[in-house]
Amino acid sequence: MAKVEMYSKFMCPFCIRAKHLLEKKGVDVIDIPATKPEKRQEMNARSGRNTFPQIFIDGKHVGGSDDLAALERAGKLDAMLGL
Template sequence: MDIEIYTKKFCPFCQKAKALLSRKGLSFKEIFIENDIVHAEMIDRCGQHTVPQIFFNTEHIGGWDDLCKLDVQNELDKYLKMK
């Protein structure tokens, strides 16, 4: 599975999302929002302005709250196995 996560430096929610993915043993591509071009790309992909924004393959999962909710409800592992 290809996982991409848009992040900004010093974002605590980005750190939490990356830590959760790492605890699950998942590798991911981190896309730093360093400029307006990358930020616009993220908005075009998901319609959201905040970080993190997480994609599994090309499917938009959402941000930290969405990822955490999947995990707390034991849906994240099921979702990962289906993909």
């Protein structure tokens, strides 16, 4: 199974939606709270974006919640997750 990392912030509805989709698939998500400036800078450096969440599957940036949902609708997410 793929390693999934997600930069998030507390009570972010997009973060919650993305995490629920991944957990529904049985994926353990490494949640990285990006509330501290250094974690937010790390997220920006890795993703080139400053919105939440930012999701990485096996180190590859896949985007945010809407991007994750689009991968699911296109039938591509399971393969990326190694399911």
